[in-house]
Amino acid sequence: MKDFNAKQSDPNDPNDSNDPNVQTGQTGQTNRNEATPGPHPGVAVWDRRFAATDEFIFGTEPNRFLLSQAHRFVPGMKVLAVADGEGRNGVWLSQQGLDVVSVDGSRTALAKASSLAAQRSVRLETVCADLVSWDWGIEMYDAIVGIFIQFAGPHLRPTLFQRAHRSLRPGGLFLLEGYTPRQLDYRTGGPSNIEHLYTEAQLRAELVDFQIDSLTCYDTVLNEGSGHCGMSALVDVVAHKP
Numbered sequence: 001m002k003d004f005n006a007k008q009s010d011p012n013d014p015n016d017s018n019d020p021n022v023q024t025g026q027t028g029q030t031n032r033n034e035a036t037p038g039p040h041p042g043v044a045v046w047d048r049r050f051a052a053t054d055e056f057i058f059g060t061e062p063n064r065f066l067l068s069q070a071h072r073f074v075p076g077m078k079v080l081a082v083a084d085g086e087g088r089n090g091v092w093l094s095q096q097g098l099d100v101v102s103v104d105g106s107r108t109a110l111a112k113a114s115s116l117a118a119q120r121s122v123r124l125e126t127v128c129a130d131l132v133s134w135d136w137g138i139e140m141y142d143a144i145v146g147i148f149i150q151f152a153g154p155h156l157r158p159t160l161f162q163r164a165h166r167s168l169r170p171g172g173l174f175l176l177e178g179y180t181p182r183q184l185d186y187r188t189g190g191p192s193n194i195e196h197l198y199t200e201a202q203l204r205a206e207l208v209d210f211q212i213d214s215l216t217c218y219d220t221v222l223n224e225g226s227g228h229c230g231m232s233a234l235v236d237v238v239a240h241k242p
């Protein structure tokens with residue numbers, strides 16, 4: 001596992017918070033202006049959450065939206081799985097014959113991802129890094145997958161989308177799934193801070209450099225481990241870098 005978390009955190013988004021555990025009301029809010037070395041403070045909250053159980057919080061099966069897009073992947077494609085957590089999506093992508101980089105800030109989650117990859121006899125390159133300060137690279141990937149990456153609020157989110165755009169090759173695929181504000185009624189997973197949830201208008205504005213092939217808001221029952229369980233308000237985006 002490559003580990004980039006020893007680098008100085010980039011406190012470029014002091015208003016951004018990370019609420020990884022809406023169920024227990026933890027907020028993970030910390031002063032990101034502190035000039036201390038180490039990852040984005042929200043990452044430590046996630047790491048503790050992943051370390052608290054041997055279970056896979058979001059399950060070991062791939063996200064349903066990702067699965068529905070299987071036809072877009074061709075063996076050999078280089079794919080970045082952003083904030084891939086315990087690797088359910090990165091491992092499934094590897095099983096499709098793709099060359100996957102699974103990046104996440106939590107070392108504990110990535111250890112689980114590596115064990116899942118070993119169990120399924122696939123290769124998964126894991127990178128432990130804070131996506132706020134990590135160098136995503138330029139035109140490196142044929143596809144980037146962001147499934148529930150809503151640790152980013154309104155100040156950080158456009159930056160992450162720009163980095164995704166920059167590190168995709170022209171024609172590259174961008175898949176994104178997240179919760180919409182109606183999720184605050186369901187409270188079956190995701191951030192409790194409305195600013196971290198996606199609206200159609202906000203996504204269309206922030207993804208303006210992408211060609212959006214489809215953007216679909218809908219409610220459905222999720223059954224992804226204990227972390228995402230029950231009726232959920234979702235938005236799925238399929239986009240390409242022109």
Ligand SMILES: C[S@@+](CC[C@H](N)C(=O)[O-])C[C@H]1O[C@@H](n2cnc3c(N)ncnc32)[C@H](O)[C@@H]1O
Binds near residue numbers: 084087148150
């Ligand atoms: C809701 S989980 C989603 C995990 C995975 N995408 C899935 O769907 O199973 C959010 C993930 O974001 C990661 N994360 C939060 N802040 C991060 C940051 N600044 N840099 C890298 N990863 C971060 C957490 O460690 C966690 O794995």
